[in-house]
Amino acid sequence: MREGSLEAPTRHALGWEDPAFYDEKGLFDELERVYDICHGCRRCVSLCDAFPTLFDLVDESETFEVDGVARDDYWKVVDQCYLCDLCYQTKCPYVPPHEWNVDFPHLMLRAKAIQFDKGERKISHRLLSNTKIQGKVASLPVVSTAINAAGRNKGLRKLMEKTLDVDVRATLPEFHSKTLRKRDRNRRPADLPAREAGSTSGRVALFTTCYCNVNTPDIGQDLIRIFEHNGIPVRLTSKEECCGMPKLEQGDLKTVDKYRRTNIPELIRLIDEGWDIVAAIPSCVLMFKQELPLMYPDDPDVQKVKANIYDPFEYLAHRHKEGLLNTEFKHGLGKVAWHVPCHQRVQNIGPKTRDILALVPDTEITMIERCSGHDGTYGVRAGTWERSQKIARPVRSRVQKTAAEYLVSDCPMAASQIAEGLELRHGETNPISLLRKAYGLD
Numbered sequence: 001m002r003e004g005s006l007e008a009p010t011r012h013a014l015g016w017e018d019p020a021f022y023d024e025k026g027l028f029d030e031l032e033r034v035y036d037i038c039h040g041c042r043r044c045v046s047l048c049d050a051f052p053t054l055f056d057l058v059d060e061s062e063t064f065e066v067d068g069v070a071r072d073d074y075w076k077v078v079d080q081c082y083l084c085d086l087c088y089q090t091k092c093p094y095v096p097p098h099e100w101n102v103d104f105p106h107l108m109l110r111a112k113a114i115q116f117d118k119g120e121r122k123i124s125h126r127l128l129s130n131t132k133i134q135g136k137v138a139s140l141p142v143v144s145t146a147i148n149a150a151g152r153n154k155g156l157r158k159l160m161e162k163t164l165d166v167d168v169r170a171t172l173p174e175f176h177s178k179t180l181r182k183r184d185r186n187r188r189p190a191d192l193p194a195r196e197a198g199s200t201s202g203r204v205a206l207f208t209t210c211y212c213n214v215n216t217p218d219i220g221q222d223l224i225r226i227f228e229h230n231g232i233p234v235r236l237t238s239k240e241e242c243c244g245m246p247k248l249e250q251g252d253l254k255t256v257d258k259y260r261r262t263n264i265p266e267l268i269r270l271i272d273e274g275w276d277i278v279a280a281i282p283s284c285v286l287m288f289k290q291e292l293p294l295m296y297p298d299d300p301d302v303q304k305v306k307a308n309i310y311d312p313f314e315y316l317a318h319r320h321k322e323g324l325l326n327t328e329f330k331h332g333l334g335k336v337a338w339h340v341p342c343h344q345r346v347q348n349i350g351p352k353t354r355d356i357l358a359l360v361p362d363t364e365i366t367m368i369e370r371c372s373g374h375d376g377t378y379g380v381r382a383g384t385w386e387r388s389q390k391i392a393r394p395v396r397s398r399v400q401k402t403a404a405e406y407l408v409s410d411c412p413m414a415a416s417q418i419a420e421g422l423e424l425r426h427g428e429t430n431p432i433s434l435l436r437k438a439y440g441l442d
């Protein structure tokens with residue numbers, strides 16, 4: 001048996017529509033097989049708490065092997081996985097085509113889907129992952145003010161911990177009643193000639209994303225301003241559901257499927273009209289680039305969206321390669337600590353954010369490739385908040401060591417998790433906002 005595969009990694013389709021996917025005995029047999037391989041390998045021990053949980057269970061068992069671990073305890077490992085995909089994409093030598101065929105994240109996803117199907121996921125987890133309801137309710141003017149105030153009220157936070165499972169110490173995002181869609185309602189895309197560059201058409205439809213729309217509308221506005229400054233007309237999608245990533249993380253694949261039915265036809269309509277798709281949240285881009293294509297390998301529309309959706313800095317890098325990026329910057333940025341979110345890292349596009357920010361004169365960028373520990377609901381839920389802070393600690397200390405003037409992460413949730421407790425000279429924590437500042441755009 002050779003150690004690791006010499007061939008390029010591939011990935012099998014998820015196979016979630018096959019009844020065998022939901023067979024619990026089949027799941028436990030596969031968990032035992034893969035846990036045993038991981039126990040013999042242990043490369044991933046520092047990535048998250050799923051692996052230390054597994055290795056502790058083995059080391060504390062009577063046999064010191066996976067066969068000594070009670071099958072009921074297998075779930076403890078599943079509960080610590082937030083599907084960042086790092087173990088598959090950056091560490092594991094046993095992924096297909098290796099004959100051991102290890103796909104740890106998708107095995108965890110299968111376990112979560114079975115749990116969800118049996119109604120064993122908590123109702124609070126369903127609510128926390130329902131960005132649609134959160135967005136609709138929280139963007140009402142009075143409600144958003146009340147929710148933001150509640151986030152700072154100790155008594156209400158205790159109630160939220162009891163009812164919603166939100167740790168009383170977790171920092172909650174701001175909700176804006178003036179959403180990105182409302183702010184952009186009367187704007188028309190700039191009347192500019194589309195100029196192709198590489199695979200890009202030079203016209204962008206922004207998949208707004210629930211988070212950018214309601215929690216960080218400024219980032220969406222900054223993106224539009226930068227892109228149009230670079231001669232790229234930008235419009236928003238006409239209709240949109242959540243990308244489905246928060247539901248995927250809960251194993252709620254039926255809702256993922258429901259969202260796909262709205263999103264894919266709209267994105268295909270826009271692509272056929274000559275628009276490329278861009279989204280400012282890495283997890284949403286990954287959903288269309290990887291997770292949906294692996295759920296629907298034979299759906300040509302899903303595959304077409306995969307080929308036409310971009311991370312914002314990946315898009316700007318394509319333009320720069322063809323000499324179409326405006327490199328006249330007005331302000332240097334000094335020392336920037338750039339955290340690479342896991343869901344951007346596993347897109348395998350390279351450090352495009354760094355490449356673009358590095359074009360700004362008088363700018364020094366330190367790249368931090370470690371998980372922030374936020375990971376969707378993991379960083380706010382009672383029971384996992386403490387662990388998420390433990391994961392964030394080394395990232396914070398890396399930022400402190402760089403003496404950076406700015407801390408940025410392409411993922412706004414990761415940025416606020418890392419920034420917690422750090423004294424930073426500047427308030428911008430998103431690289432898109434930083435680029436707007438470097439251009440000197442009002």
Ligand code: SF4
Nearest residue numbers: 048081082084085087
């Ligand atoms: S996908 Fe991420 S969270 Fe899950 S086991 Fe792998 S590294 Fe850990």
Ligand code: SF4
Nearest residue numbers: 038041042043044092
């Ligand atoms: S996922 Fe792969 S690299 Fe990580 S511990 Fe398991 S076998 Fe080793």
